Amino acid sequence: MSHPRGPLAQLRRGHEELVLGLLRKHGPLSRGELGKLCQLSRTTLYDILAGLVAGGAVVAAGPQDAPRGRGRPAETLTLNPEAGQAIGIDFARRAVHVAAVNLAHEIVGSASEPHDADLPWEQRVDLAERLVGSLNDGGLRLGALSAIGAGVVGPVGWPEPEDDPEPEDDPEPDEPAHPVQPLLRERFGAPVLLDNNTRLAALGEAIWGAAAGDRDVLYLRLSHGVGGGLVVGGALHRGAYGLSGEFGHITVDPDGAPCDCGGTGCLETVASIRAVLDAYRAAGGRADDVPELVKAIRAGDGAALTLLEGVGGTIGGVLAAVCNAIGPSVIVIGGELAETGPALIEPVERALRAQVMPVSRHRVSLRRATLGEAAGALGGIALVLHESPLLSRYPAGPDLAPDLLEDIKRRQP
Amino acid sequence: MSHPRGPLAQLRRGHEELVLGLLRKHGPLSRGELGKLCQLSRTTLYDILAGLVAGGAVVAAGPQDAPRGRGRPAETLTLNPEAGQAIGIDFARRAVHVAAVNLAHEIVGSASEPHDADLPWEQRVDLAERLVGSLNDGGLRLGALSAIGAGVVGPVGWPEPEDDPEPEDDPEPDEPAHPVQPLLRERFGAPVLLDNNTRLAALGEAIWGAAAGDRDVLYLRLSHGVGGGLVVGGALHRGAYGLSGEFGHITVDPDGAPCDCGGTGCLETVASIRAVLDAYRAAGGRADDVPELVKAIRAGDGAALTLLEGVGGTIGGVLAAVCNAIGPSVIVIGGELAETGPALIEPVERALRAQVMPVSRHRVSLRRATLGEAAGALGGIALVLHESPLLSRYPAGPDLAPDLLEDIKRRQP
Structure with a gap:
């Protein structure tokens, strides 16, 4: 197409x-x-x-049924209920998640597949195409595709401030916002809207998930990376350079471990899947992935419970700091690590309530995410449909390709 | 009137x-x-x-000048250039600041006077009335007063969430949002809009001050209390229960000193005027107020410089955390302690740049506030005039007395 x-x-x-x-x-x-x-x-x-x-x-x-006597x-x-209008794709660190809505704006289905962290972009797009093809029992037709909303890890390209003292860190202005953008456009023949995948998950949870209807939402995703997103005053928040919601890179220990972001002792070095599994193994535990950790917790493994008590306390402290700054009414915790349940969530909540301003203590509600791994892909669809009031003031930055956004808006009825 | x-x-x-x-x-x-x-x-x-x-x-x-031959x-x-249309009053912890605009929306003048921290509200309103009377060389007339925008310390009353487990902490719903509201209304015979005084200072700086024109602003005020305000996506941010911008109550040391808010080791216990002066005296220094501390710094006093280096580092760490969460393009630092200048601001900036995500390091600009002690009162005027785009989506909560707000809006041309 x-x-x-x-x-x-x-x-x-x-x-x-x-x-x-x-x-x-x-x-x-x-x-x-x-x-x-x-x-x-x-x-x-x-x-x-x-x-x-x-x-x-x-x-x-x-x-x-025609009136009688008026001919055939x-x-x-x-x-066509099998015609996709919008596709959402979440290119997470080690998995691709897709979802699609049909022309009636009904969700046709969603699908996911894990992959190695170093899978090249070309092959991730192959995987996305295959997953999209599997939706709706393989009957999804893309002839009326309006656009693709895709989420990627990390900040999405954004214009440089003038007089940037270190421009060499950043991509050339003529380059696409992200290498996946031209690949997707070519493969699906449709415009591609890009945003941070965790922000899209926050959008999904705030529209259809755990925080549906709330106007001030903090979403935290505990996965291979740790990040989040904010809805403030009824609008998805992006930040001056698209760099908001980076809760995973808040310093929790200035003498801590080096972080992938270049910083030191970030929350992500303590609360990512890898960090938690590494710490568990260092404490004598045995778990290669989150499901195994969850099993150990259900079996009452002391080392796992002690570890999550500490990690939860650190997470709760960061959430308390951000709450004092922004004042959300709802905090949503998602990502694979949230599957550890009360063993993690309870210490998070205790530390949050202990460290947030006393006056706010009973005003913020802590909830588990409800959309599961599809949250980011669903957020990508929301970005394309652009119908949620949460997006009514969402800025169309250069990486959102304003001409495409206009094109898409015009094509919405 | x-x-x-x-x-x-x-x-x-x-x-x-x-x-x-x-x-x-x-x-x-x-x-x-x-x-x-x-x-x-x-x-x-x-x-x-x-x-x-x-x-x-x-x-x-x-x-x-009438056309010739058409009579007199x-x-x-x-x-009347001496007729005030709006008054802003900042009831700070130990001072009252006032400002007024005339009917042409020109600032007529501003005035301030310090007082003891325990001065009763009745007398603070006396002081405000006297200061307003002194504006415009005492010629200000209040016959066309539209409203008063007043800032007070701490969160301004806000509706309780349902099923609040500790409702006894909070005022009765029928009470005014703050005791100063009925006093001001009676004294000046005009509607009173109330908000947190530091948020109003943030509004003032974002409209007329150091961050004029910026859409994502973090304002930090280092005074007898430590607080701040946020402009996010071109709008003053209030938070779900009016409880945003409480940077002073972010925990910086879980084993630290008790804070007035009921918490422990908040930034305010380290970075308020009292905390800094106490620490300076504990280190052998001699200063009864900020001007004396500034003198010591200018004289190159080692104890003062070492102290501010540490305090600045702590402040910078909190700012970095909030930056990662919200992504402002500008941070404005105001309040009396900012008068200590580079001795404080430079370590703040070093810690901020060291701890903020590397990708954000050169995207956030740190500035001193420019409106001085009048910032809060000017923000109160902005609230009344309601002309700034920063307020176009500002929620009118019950404490903002929606009928009054409507009344005021209708009375704006």
Whole structure:
């Protein structure tokens, strides 16, 4: 599938979106009803409909019940429930997660697959394509794909401040925001919106998950990396250079271990999956992954419980500091390590309540995430659909490719 | 001055604001010109004008140059430059700061006076009234006062979450948000908008001060208390229960000194004026107040420099943590302790740059506040005028008395 540019192609896409929007709103309609509602000429409408049917976006439904004595019943057209409108992809450190919504904005399905941390981007995109192909029992059609919302680890490219004293650290301005962007665009033939994957998970939880409806949310993800996202005053927060929610790089021990970020003693050096498993093994425990650690905890293993007590206390202290600064009403904890349950969450909560300002102590609610590993991919879909009020003021930075964002917005009904 | 309620009084105030708005926009106008612009009946207009002139809001200017041969030149009317439209008052821990703007939204002046920490509210309001009376060489008239924006120490009352497990800590819902509110309303006969005084200082600095024009700002005030405020994504941030910006109560030493907030080892126990002076005296220094400490620093006193190096490092560490969480582009440091200059600010900056995520290191700018002790009072005025885009989405909580806020908004031209 390709997305030709130019005014005529844009006009055509506008007409397509008009027709798709009417079908989304009204359900199955006959050609005659569509003609009355869309106000396009009969020739134009039939041409648009032929394209949508050929592309798989629209299918013929059964004939409507027509009034008696008026000839044969008119065929009606409807959205193809197997036509994807938006795909969300979370390129996590060691896994790819995908999800898709159809033209009716219903979630078609989600899928995940782990991989090695050093898998090249080309192959991660292969994996994403395969997972997308498996959705909806392999019946998902991409003929009406509006865009892809993709999350990647770490800060997504953002313009340099003027007079940056160390510009050599950063990519050239003409380069794509991230190497996966051109790969995805080529593979799926659709615009690609990029953002930090953990921020997208925060968005997903704040729209559909543990914090649905809350206006001030702190989301913390404890996974191979430690990060998070913020909803402040009813809006997803990005930060001046897209660098917010980096709770994993808050220093918890100035004399601690070196961190991948270049800092020292960051929360991530204590509370990532690797850090916790390493510490558990150093304490004589045996676990190669989080499920094994969870088993040890359920068996009442003392070393595991003591370790998580300490890690939870450190996490709670960081959350208390951030709470005092920002004042959320809800804290959501997600990521694989949250699967350790009360063994981790209870010490987190104790330290949080002990260190947050006493006046805030009973005003913040701590919750487990509910969307599981699909949260980031679902957040990517939310970014594409751009319907959540949480995004109504979300800035469209250069890496969000404003022309594409405009394009997508215009194509939303 | 009183503000009668009821639909007729509201209608009249609406007419008054219409006339005042026209004079603000166009400058001096004759009665005839006003009549054409405001579309009110001649009787109504003359009645409104008589009230505004009697109240001191409007004064007669010299006659306009009239076209020749058209009889005597018409008298023009203009805004009284000595008529205050809004007053801002910062009730700090040990001082009252006031500022006022006239009907043309020009700052008429500001004034401050220190007092003992235990001065009763009644007398603080006396002091505020005296200071307001001194503005504009004592010529300020309050006949057109729209409202008072007042800042107070600590969180301003906010609704309880449901099922609060310790409701006895908090004021009754029917009580005013703060004891100063009814006192001010009675004394000045105008609606009172209340907010945290440090958040108002942040607002002032972000509108007119060191961070004017920036959309992501962290303001830290080092005074008798330590607190701050946030502008996130171009909006003043309040937090779920009005409890944001409490940087002073972030724990810096879990084994540290008890804090007034009920916590232990908060930043405020290390970086408040009292904490710094106490530590200086404990190190053999002699200073009863910040100016004396500044003198010691200028004289190169080793104990003072070593102390501020340590305090600055602690402050910088807290700022780094908050930066990683929120991603501001500008940090503004205000409050009396900032007067110690580079002796404090340089170690703050070193610790900040050492502990913030390396990728953010050159993206955040550290600045001294520029509005001095008037910042909070100016922020109170900004709250009343409600013209800054930073306030366009500011929530009107119950303590902001929504009916009053609506009233004030309606009265803005």
